[in-house]
Amino acid sequence: VSDTVAILPPGGHHKLVVELGDQLPDEGLMRVRVRASRTSQEEATIPSLQLHFGWQASNEGRALMRVSERDLPVDAPPETPEFYQWDIPLGDIYPRNNVRKISPMGGTPSPSEHIRLVNSSVSQGDIQIDYVEIIAPYQAEWPPASHQRVFFDRHEFKEEALYVRHLLEHWMPKMWRRAISEAELDRKLALYEAIRPTTSGLEEAVVEVLATILSSPNFLYLSAQTVPSEEPNDSLVAHRLTYEALATRLAMFLWSSVPDQPLLELAQQGELSSSEALLTQIERMLADPRSHRLAERFVPQWLDMELLDFLKPNAVMDQALKEAMQKEPILFFEQSLRSNASLLDFIHADHTLVNERLARHYGIPDVHGNDFRPVALKGDSKRGGILTQAGLLAMNASGEDSHPLKRGIWMLKNLLNDPPPPPPPTVPEIDLADPEIARMTLKERLADHRNQEACMSCHAKIDPWGIAFENFDAFGRWRDDIEGKPVDATSQLFNDQPLEGMDGLKRFLLKERQDQFVLAMTYKLCVYALGRPLHFSDHAAVEAIASQVRQQGDGLASLIQLIGTSELFLSP
Secondary structure, three states, X not given: OOOOOEEEOOOOOOEEEEEEEOOOOOOOEEEXXXXXXXXXXXXOOXXXXXXXXXXXXXXXXXXXXXXXXXXXXXOOOOOOOEEEEEEEEHHHOOOOOOOOOOOOOOOOOOOOEEEEEEEOOOOOOOEEEEEEEXXXXXXXXXXXHHHHHHOOOHHHOOOHHHHHHXXXXXXXXXXXXXXXXXXXXXXXXXXXXXHHHHOOOHHHHHHHHHHHHHXXXXXXXOOOOEEEOOOOOOOOOOEEEXXXXXXXXXXXXXXXXXXXXXXHHHXXXXXXXXXXXXXXXXXXXXXXXXXXXXXHHHHHXXXXXXXXXXXXXXXXXXXXXXXXXXXXXXXXXXXXXXXXXXXXXXXXXXXXXEOHHHHHHHOOOOOOOOOOEEEEOOXXXXXXXXXXXXXXXXXXXXXXXXXXXXXXXXXXXXXXXXXXXXXXXXXXXXXXXXXXXXXXXXXXXXXXXXXXXXXXXXXXXXXHHHHOOOOEXXXXXXXXEEOOEEOOOEEEOOOOOEEEHHHHHHHHHHHHOHHHHHHHHHHHHHHHHHOOXXXXXXXXXXXXXXXXXXXXXXXXXXXXXXXXXXXXXXXX
């Protein structure tokens, strides 16, 4: 608590730092309460507050990370400030200061940790703060809710052994995602009886037993247990997954998690045998908030977005812009899934999703705040689809300029599933020390490089696709000229098909490569859904799914449903 008012301007460059010393526990909940308000009377100006956690043990040992999942809009007027709070699980913060409780306060290295309050809005005005409170560990009730979820129905059992059996009968099928045998249950009960005398109470002994269940291969590995197909003569596969293995595969595909109780019960009752039952469950699971994990996990794998993680913020791309770049493809996929939008929208769409920071980067006016929202694009917009999303363009650049080779290879590999062969070991590099080459434009250098016999076959396939991206600089900004010279983004494919920049590339893909793109998307989603590489024997099934989704209007949700009910998904 302070009798001084702190003013945080927008932009994230100024912070209010609260030192916490070395007293924070390793686990439990940390509640941070802040009394704050905006400084402007204008209700349309709503800044946002963000919470960071960090420490600096020495000049070399330090960490700083955002721990608030989403920014809090500070909408309280100046004369009546309000409380805003976060509840942060301390066990989820990594890394922690590894010298806390070892090095003394005031010594070197420093064991202290701190929080930072940041006004993360781009232009929405100042935030004033007059009170900060940190409680750790925070307990809203005792025992905490997490304890009650594990140790439920305790009052209904007088005998300890019966209660432990009740707990294990509940948790083992959930954790192992299948029915358990009496022998398996008896082994865990015997383990409990063996360790109970050495523990301080029932809870400690049960936790030890649950730890062995969670460390078992039955929990850690996904087993493709099979049974003979019920209709082997009419089926393409002789064996199918058991219903419990199928439920696990479906939950991992759509939720990146284990099956919930309704799905597990249907599997154990043998009621996942029909396409109709599976389709009902897929629709239910896609409507569940947990389905956002499909976008969060699949999109970075599909688009190789780890390249974007490695980019360091700089004068053009600050941390707020980088985070917005990382979110845009994921949110675009998620919105397409919710609306069952066409797969072809990934090539070109008449809208995009932006927040204020990304909208500024794109030159889109009248977007305020850090929350993403759909924005309709004007007819002359240079955006639309994932090909023109700034993060994907930036990660396939050199850091200083565009990189046609990276962008061309990325598009062929990830969007068309047609990667070029690796370069031969003797391929020569472009010699920028040569004055004649240094004076050339990037397109001229590529043409000169392509004329070399060792490079011609690969570059004839790659270069035209990458050159079509040339109107976008290293950070995905549109440009009409480079150092005073007009950008030449025209190219010609190896079959003499001309590509007139990004607009021409999109038109060509939508006219000539729809089938290839839909097939590539189907292939990528099938790999993700099955959790394994596809084999030659799988290709016919993938092509059949792609053909079906084309006949049904190319919907993304339709594709998910077709994959989840396909013979390929039902087989090991």
